[in-house]
Amino acid sequence: MKQIPAPFWTLVLGIVVTLVSLWVGQNHNLLPEQASEQAPLVDDLFNVMMTIGTALFIVVQGAIVYSLIRFRQPKGDETDGLPIEGNLPLEAFWTAIPAVIVVGLGLYSVVVFQEMGGFSPGGHHGHGAMVAMAPQQSVIDIAPLVAQAAATDEDIFSKTQVYGFGASPLVQMNQPDVTVNVTGMQFAWIFRYPDTGITDGELHIPVGKDVQLKIEAQDVIHSFWVPQFRLKQDALPGEPGELRFVATREGTYPVVCAELCGSYHGAMRTQVIVHSPEDYADWVASRVAEAMPTTTVAQPADAATDAEYLAGIAPDLAKSPVQIAQMTSMSH
Amino acid sequence: MAQADISIKPTELQGGHGHPDKWKWYDYFTFNVDHKVIGIQYLVTSFLFYLVGGFMAVLMRTELATPNSDFLSPELYNAFLTNHGTIMIFLWIVPAAIGGFGNFLIPLMIGARDMAFPKLNAIAFWLNPPAGAVLAASFFLGGGAQSGWTSYPPLSEITANLPQTLWCVALIMVGTSSILGSVNFLVTIWKMRVPSMAWDQMPLFCWAMVATSVLALFATPVLAAAMVLLLFDINFGTSFFKPDAGGNVVVYQHLFWFYSHPAVYLMILPIFGIMSEVIPVHARKPIFGYKAIAYSSLTICLVGLFVWVHHMFTSGTAPWMRIFFTISTLIVAVPTGIKIFSWVATLWGGKIRYTTAMLFAVGLLSMFVFGGLSGVTLGAAPFDIHVHDTYYVVGHFHYVLYGGSVFGIYSGIYHWFPKITGRMLNEPLGKVHFVLTFIGTILTFTPMHNLGMQGMPRRVAMYDPQFAHLNQLVTVGAYILAVSVIPFYFNVIWSWMKGKEAGPNPWNAMTMEWTTDSPPIIENWEVLPVLTHGPYAYGMERSDEVGPAGEPLPASRS
Numbered sequence: 001m002k003q004i005p006a007p008f009w010t011l012v013l014g015i016v017v018t019l020v021s022l023w024v025g026q027n028h029n030l031l032p033e034q035a036s037e038q039a040p041l042v043d044d045l046f047n048v049m050m051t052i053g054t055a056l057f058i059v060v061q062g063a064i065v066y067s068l069i070r071f072r073q074p075k076g077d078e079t080d081g082l083p084i085e086g087n088l089p090l091e092a093f094w095t096a097i098p099a100v101i102v103v104g105l106g107l108y109s110v111v112v113f114q115e116m117g118g119f120s121p122g123g124h125h126g127h128g129a130m131v132a133m134a135p136q137q138s139v140i141d142i143a144p145l146v147a148q149a150a151a152t153d154e155d156i157f158s159k160t161q162v163y164g165f166g167a168s169p170l171v172q173m174n175q176p177d178v179t180v181n182v183t184g185m186q187f188a189w190i191f192r193y194p195d196t197g198i199t200d201g202e203l204h205i206p207v208g209k210d211v212q213l214k215i216e217a218q219d220v221i222h223s224f225w226v227p228q229f230r231l232k233q234d235a236l237p238g239e240p241g242e243l244r245f246v247a248t249r250e251g252t253y254p255v256v257c258a259e260l261c262g263s264y265h266g267a268m269r270t271q272v273i274v275h276s277p278e279d280y281a282d283w284v285a286s287r288v289a290e291a292m293p294t295t296t297v298a299q300p301a302d303a304a305t306d307a308e309y310l311a312g313i314a315p316d317l318a319k320s321p322v323q324i325a326q327m328t329s330m331s332h
Numbered sequence: 333m334a335q336a337d338i339s340i341k342p343t344e345l346q347g348g349h350g351h352p353d354k355w356k357w358y359d360y361f362t363f364n365v366d367h368k369v370i371g372i373q374y375l376v377t378s379f380l381f382y383l384v385g386g387f388m389a390v391l392m393r394t395e396l397a398t399p400n401s402d403f404l405s406p407e408l409y410n411a412f413l414t415n416h417g418t419i420m421i422f423l424w425i426v427p428a429a430i431g432g433f434g435n436f437l438i439p440l441m442i443g444a445r446d447m448a449f450p451k452l453n454a455i456a457f458w459l460n461p462p463a464g465a466v467l468a469a470s471f472f473l474g475g476g477a478q479s480g481w482t483s484y485p486p487l488s489e490i491t492a493n494l495p496q497t498l499w500c501v502a503l504i505m506v507g508t509s510s511i512l513g514s515v516n517f518l519v520t521i522w523k524m525r526v527p528s529m530a531w532d533q534m535p536l537f538c539w540a541m542v543a544t545s546v547l548a549l550f551a552t553p554v555l556a557a558a559m560v561l562l563l564f565d566i567n568f569g570t571s572f573f574k575p576d577a578g579g580n581v582v583v584y585q586h587l588f589w590f591y592s593h594p595a596v597y598l599m600i601l602p603i604f605g606i607m608s609e610v611i612p613v614h615a616r617k618p619i620f621g622y623k624a625i626a627y628s629s630l631t632i633c634l635v636g637l638f639v640w641v642h643h644m645f646t647s648g649t650a651p652w653m654r655i656f657f658t659i660s661t662l663i664v665a666v667p668t669g670i671k672i673f674s675w676v677a678t679l680w681g682g683k684i685r686y687t688t689a690m691l692f693a694v695g696l697l698s699m700f701v702f703g704g705l706s707g708v709t710l711g712a713a714p715f716d717i718h719v720h721d722t723y724y725v726v727g728h729f730h731y732v733l734y735g736g737s738v739f740g741i742y743s744g745i746y747h748w749f750p751k752i753t754g755r756m757l758n759e760p761l762g763k764v765h766f767v768l769t770f771i772g773t774i775l776t777f778t779p780m781h782n783l784g785m786q787g788m789p790r791r792v793a794m795y796d797p798q799f800a801h802l803n804q805l806v807t808v809g810a811y812i813l814a815v816s817v818i819p820f821y822f823n824v825i826w827s828w829m830k831g832k833e834a835g836p837n838p839w840n841a842m843t844m845e846w847t848t849d850s851p852p853i854i855e856n857w858e859v860l861p862v863l864t865h866g867p868y869a870y871g872m873e874r875s876d877e878v879g880p881a882g883e884p885l886p887a888s889r890s
Contacts, residue, residue, distance in 0.1 A: 030785050042714050049712065053705040060676060060701045064694060067679035071615070072686065080871035081617040081682035090677070091624050091670070098669040102662035102708065109658050109712040116714060119651045163648050220487040221581060223646060223721055227787035230718040234647040237486060238575025239582060241648075254796065258646075258721035258789040260480045261487060263406035266792030 017058050025051030035249040035274065036229035038116045038165070043230070045112045052101060117244055120166035164215065164233040164242040176212035176244060178205055184215070184222030184235035186261055187268040198287045203272040206280035207250050215241040223259035226272055234259055247274040354854065363458065365450035368852060370457050371436025372752065375745075377457075378428035379821075381464060385419035386814060388412040393810035396803050401793040409793035411476030411495075415467060418481045418499065421595065422506045423464050425737045429602040430510070430548075431457065433744055434517055434541050436752060440845035441535045443526030443863070445855045448519040456512040463505040470495035470502075480791060482592070485573035485584050489565050500563040507556045510598075514545035514552075526844075528862045532626070535843045535867045536619060539626040540605025543633035547594050547601070550637055555591030558584055582648035589640035597636040599733060601629055603740030604671055607693055610747045611675050613841040614690035615682030618868040621674040628667035635664050645713050646720050654713045661711030668704055672697065687839075688762030692743035695770050699735025703728060706781065721791075724784025730777040734813075742769070742820070749827070750834030754850040757831060761823040768816035775809030843867045 025047045034040055071081070113119070167174060180203065181192040191203045205211045215224050217235035224243065225232040228251075233241045257268035275283060360369055360376075392412050395403040404412065435453065439446055447453045470476050477499035479488035488496050521538055562584065564570040571577035573584045604625075612619045619625065641649055641657035675697055684690065706728040710716050719725060742765075749757045779802040784790070788799045795803070837846040842865065848857050865872070 030782060032786055042718055045712060046709065046715050049709045049715070053708070057701060057705060060672065061698060063676045064679065064697055067676065067682070068684060068694065071679060071682050071684050073616070073683040077683060079616070079683065081615060083618050083869070083871035084620065084677075084681060085618045085868075086621045086624070087677075091621050091674075094673040095624075095666060095670055098666045099663075102665050102711075103659075105708070105712060106659040106662050109714055110655055112714040113651075113654065113658075118654065118713070163650075220490065221484055221647070223789075225721075225787075225789070227718070227785075230714075232646045232717050232720060236575075236581055236648055238580070239648045254787060256787060256789050259484075260410070260482075260791040262491060263410060263478070265410075266401070266406070266789075266794035269796070 017055050020058065021051045021055035024054040031230075032227050033249070034228065034230075035226075035247055035251065035253055036231065037246045037248055039228065039230040039248075041112045041115050045108060048108065049105060052105075117165045117167050120244075162240050162242050163236075164244075165231060166242055166244045167210065167212075174210065177209035179212045179214065180205070182213050182215045182224060182235065183218055184224065184257065184261070184268075185218040186220065187257070187264040189222075189224070189255060189257075189268070189270050193284075196284055196288055198284065200287070202270055203255060204280065204283050205247055205272065205274055206277045207247050207274050208277070210244065210246055213243040215243060220261050221259050222257045222261050222268070225256045225258040226253050227256065228253040229272075232258055247272075250274050250276055354851070363454050365446070365454050366854060367435045367439050367447045367450070367453060368752075368856075370453050371432050371434070373457050374427045374431035374435060374460070375433075375752075377460060377464075378424050378432060381419050381423040382428075383817070383821075385416050385424055386817065388416040388419070390810060390814050392416065393807040395793055396795070397807040399795050399797045399800050399803075404793065406793050407475055407478060407492075410478035410480075410791070411471065411492075413791055414477045414480050414483075414499070415471075418467065418477075418503070419464075420733075421481065421599065422503065423460065423467075425599045425733065425741070426506070426510065426595070427460055428741050429599060429606075429737060429744075430517075430541070430544060431460075431513060433537070433602060433606065433741075433748070434513070434544075437537060437748070437845055438517060438520055438541060439524070440751075440848065440852060440856055441538055441843055441867075442521060442524060442529060443844055443857075443861050444520060444524040445857075445860075447516050448524055449516050452512050453516050456509045456516070459505045459509040459512075463502040463509075466498050466502040466505070470498040473498065482585075482588060483562065484588075485562060485565065485579075485581055486575065488562060489574065493566050497563060497566055500559045500566075504556055504559050504563075507552045507559070510548050510552050511556075514548040517541050517545040518549070526860060526862060528864075532623065533863060533866055535605075536608035536622065536625055536629075537602070537605035537843075540601045540608070540629050543629040544598055544601045546630075547633045547636060548598055551591040551594040551598075554587055558587035558591070561587075582644070585644050585647060586640070589643045590637075593640040593643060594636045596729070596732065597632055599737045600740075601632065603696070603737050603744075604629060606740050606744040606747070607671075607675060607696060609841075609843065610689050610693045610743050611678050612868045612870060613747070613839050614685045614687050614693070615679050616685070616870050617678050617682040618866075618870055618872070619674070620677035620680075621670070622868070624670050625674050628670045631667040632664060635660060635667070639664060639711075642711055642713075642716060645716050658711055658713045662708060665704065665708050665711075672701060672704070687746065688757070688759055688766055689743050689746035691763065691766045692739050692746060692769075695766065696736055696739035696743060699731055699739060699773065703731030703735055706731065719784050721789055722784030723780040723788045723790055726790050727777045727780030727784060730780070731773075734777065735773050739769070739773075742766075745824070747839070748845075749824070750838045751845055751850050751852070753828050753831070754834055755827050755831030756834050756838060757827045758823050761819045765816060765820045765823065768812055768819070772809050772812035772816050776806055776813055777809070779803075779805050779809075842869055 028047075028050055030050075031043055031046065034043060167176070179194055181194060182203075183190040183192070188201060189203070190199065190201065192199045203213075213224070213233075215233050215235045216239075217237045219237065221237065222235040223232055224235055224241075228249075229245055229247070231243050231245055233243045235241060252271050252273050255270045255272050257265060259265075261268060355364070355366065355369055360373060364370065364373075391404060392409065395401065395409055397403075401409065435447065435457075438444075474492050474495040476492070477483065477488070477495045478491050479496065483496065483499065521534070521542055525534065561570070561572040565572055565574060565579070571579040573579045573581055575581055608619055608625055639657060639661045641653050642661045645654050645657075679694070706724070710719070710725065710728060746757055746762055749755070783799055783802050783806075786799070788795055834850045836848065836850050838850075839846070844861055844863065844867075845852070847861050
């Protein structure tokens with residue numbers, strides 16, 4: 001029988017490896033469900049890397065295994081192999097291929113990073129605490145306050161870097177639909193809604209709306225992470241951070257602290273609840289109607305009420321249940 | 333690359349010097365200045381610390397077999413995770429790979445009688461045991477440092493101050509040791525090669541040590557600075573990193589990672605050197621692409637200094653930095669890929685011996701492909717942000733550091749044990765060791781990637797119950813890894829005492845360390861050798877005969 005030429009086998013193997021890699025890249029099921037506008041962007045990037053990685057893995061591991069079988073020492077043969085020391089075209093080829101791949105992946109990463117809103121924060125952005133003190137409605141209604149706030153903001157913002165993902169460059173000028181001030185502390189997340197004065201241990205947001213989180217830490221570094229959103233931002237003491245996103249799927253997702261923050265770091269977990277717009281409005285109304293907000297901070301506590309508990313662990317945020325009630329009423 | 337056609341021949345008699353023929357056992361516990369003694373001191377000490385760090389890992393994995401914190405207290409868990417990382421990096425891989433192999437092999441490989449600064453060499457080693465003792469003491473004086481091997485402030489400034497101070501002191505000591513050692517390696521390689529050895533005739537392990545030493549000299553002082561500042565913040569009221577007193581927590585991260593990412597290359601570059609020595613010998617072929625491998629080590633050294641910010645994509649990092657460091661991080665894959673392809677090409681067409689050293693080398697190759705590819709995904713900022721500080725990262729760096737560095741150290745031990753001790757390791761026992769290690773590594777570190785992507789953060793003693801099954805699998809893998817060291821330690825101890833005599837060159841290798849006795853005599857050679865063939869001249873026509881005295885040298889030093 002006539003021997004099949006090597007280029008034919010190379011072509012067949014190339015096609016098989018390509019098909020397998022493409023399939024793996026699309027069907028690995030390694031990532032959790034997507035629940036934000038950023039998530040598909042990240043997943044697409046990962047799928048591309050998974051496809052390329054699978055192909056490289058199969059080719060290199062295949063070459064290793066083939067060599068180990070095909071080129072093992074024949075029994076009793078103590079001679080050396082062929083003294084092949086190099087091959088310049090081959091070396092240039094396998095230098096160029098990874099170089100092209102990583103430069104391509106780098107550029108793709110930049111595009112994804114831009115679409116996620118990674119380029120907008122920094123430099124002259126708002127300081128979370130300042131915005132938190134000025135409910136959005138009031139500022140819009142009272143023109144002099146706007147000017148004053150802008151001037152004050154400019155002074156402070158010029159000295160303050162804000163890190164994280166902001167609005168996409170396409171919507172940078174838009175005000176967010178919901179702003180939440182997030183404070184990390186050992187071992188809880190506190191979410192404050194400056195528009196309504198609500199303070200909570202869980203994050204409630206409406207689906208399909210532009211949400212801006214202003215993230216800070218009170219004691220040590222924490223890291224705010226929602227795996228289903230594919231977003232993470234460290235909460236740094238003295239360095240405000242920001243995450244801006246649109247949740248795309250209703251549901252309850254974990255909020256995880258990803259940075260070692262002390263003995264009970266593993267227990268610093270809470271959840272983000274993505275409501276339908278109606279349910280979100282109901283939640284806001286119910287919370288505003290309550291003088292005493294309920295809080296489910298992810299920490300064991302014996303306090304009689306949530307407000308007392310909150311006051312206990314975060315005196316700067318809420319010194320007493322009365323103050324919390326006042327904060328709630330001020331927003332109306 | 334055309335190797336010089338040179339062979340090994342003695343030229344001048346320089347032995348003697350009134351030294352004993354060989355060292356007694358108690359010489360290994362003294363301030364001995366012989367590079368071989370120091371190399372063995374490094375290796376034995378680091379293998380002891382490997383047991384300590386591994387014991388901590390087993391306890392942590394036992395804790396993580398269940399979602400709740402029910403085996404160790406959270407404080408003790410954090411102390412173990414901090415010291416496991418610290419010991420494994422600073423007292424196991426770095427001293428074993430650089431101090432151990434570097435000290436034992438470099439003078440032998442370049443035809444020198446010792447390192448350039450023997451006393452400095454001994455000082456460098458003797459900084460390590462006290463550093464280990466200080467870390468051990470930190471457990472009895474406050475429960476051990478608990479803020480992770482990264483020790484980010486403010487956590488490290490408010491948690492367990494005394495042990496954290498001791499941790500800083502220990503790191504300053506090992507950092508100083510590393511700097512002293514690096515100076516010594518560079519000067520030795522630069523100045524003390526036999527006159528007949530040109531740069532491009534050096535074994536690739538020497539090239540790897542050049543790159544390692546340069547990297548250590550640039551990066552380690554920055555770590556020392558970070559440690560000193562942190563120590564001052566904790567103890568003397570300064571506020572370099574205290575945000576409420578004008579300090580900045582992110583500055584520490586820059587200082588720390590400016591050293592600690594290159595530390596990954598400090599741990600792997602010598603291993604790359606070991607790979608480049610082991611594979612040609614046991615595949616019976618010249619290394620493929622000598623110059624490409626040598627220069628790629630230097631490229632990794634250079635680029636490796638500009639990738640540290642990829643550890644900080646989620647902290648205070650300006651957007652342009654994320655982009656710059658995404659690209660620079662990804663570029664490291666190119667020189668690394670060159671090495672991997674070159675090793676595979678060395679296997680191709682060889683006559684491969686299935687020795688344990690070769691199995692570990694090929695196992696490393698296999699592991700490193702996986703670890704390298706997951707490293708590329710971590711370089712891409714958008715994906716890194718999702719998996720940063722998760723078990724995906726833990727899985728990745730253990731693939732690189734365990735599947736890479738530890739496999740490389742094992743490979744090097746099986747390869748050079750005959751030279752170090754004069755006796756062979758038991759091969760069947762070695763193969764049991766390899767199989768257990770290979771299976772254990774895959775079982776332990778592969779599921780970690782899934783855990784991280786699905787949402788499990790790292791450094792947690794308690795976790796969401798949905799991750800329990802994969803964690804149990806990881807724990808079983810860790811137990812297999814724990815068991816895997818038993819045949820190895822038994823093999824080493826037994827073979828060192830009773831193993832088969834090795835002879836000077838049991839692998840029929842061509843680098844210069846194999847031209848002297850096993851173990852080498854004090855001052856290495858009776859007469860210094862002259863190279864007349866390259867280090868990887870397998871399958872080539874060559875003359876190993878000793879030429880007439882006074883024959884002109886076949887290759888001039890460049």
